[in-house]
Amino acid sequence: MAQVQAVCDSCGSALVPNAAYCERCGSRTRKARRMVRVAIRVELVFFLAVVAMVIAFTWIYTAQK
Numbered sequence: 001m002a003q004v005q006a007v008c009d010s011c012g013s014a015l016v017p018n019a020a021y022c023e024r025c026g027s028r029t030r031k032a033r034r035m036v037r038v039a040i041r042v043e044l045v046f047f048l049a050v051v052a053m054v055i056a057f058t059w060i061y062t063a064q065k
């Protein structure tokens, strides 16, 4: 398990447990940043899968002619 971040990286004020944002300065916690990174990675993988599928279908279509 990852340790819970208790203090804001930017302003140093105490955070609510499992908070995604600092209540004082509004910056993302490390946990929220990690979640954003994971979401971007998932989106990228999904986008690449769609591109690969389009390329594959185009190749199949042109190969059948």
Ligand SMILES: [Zn+2]
Binding pocket: 008, 009, 010, 011, 012, 013, 022, 023, 024, 025, 026, 027
């Ligand atoms: Zn802060």
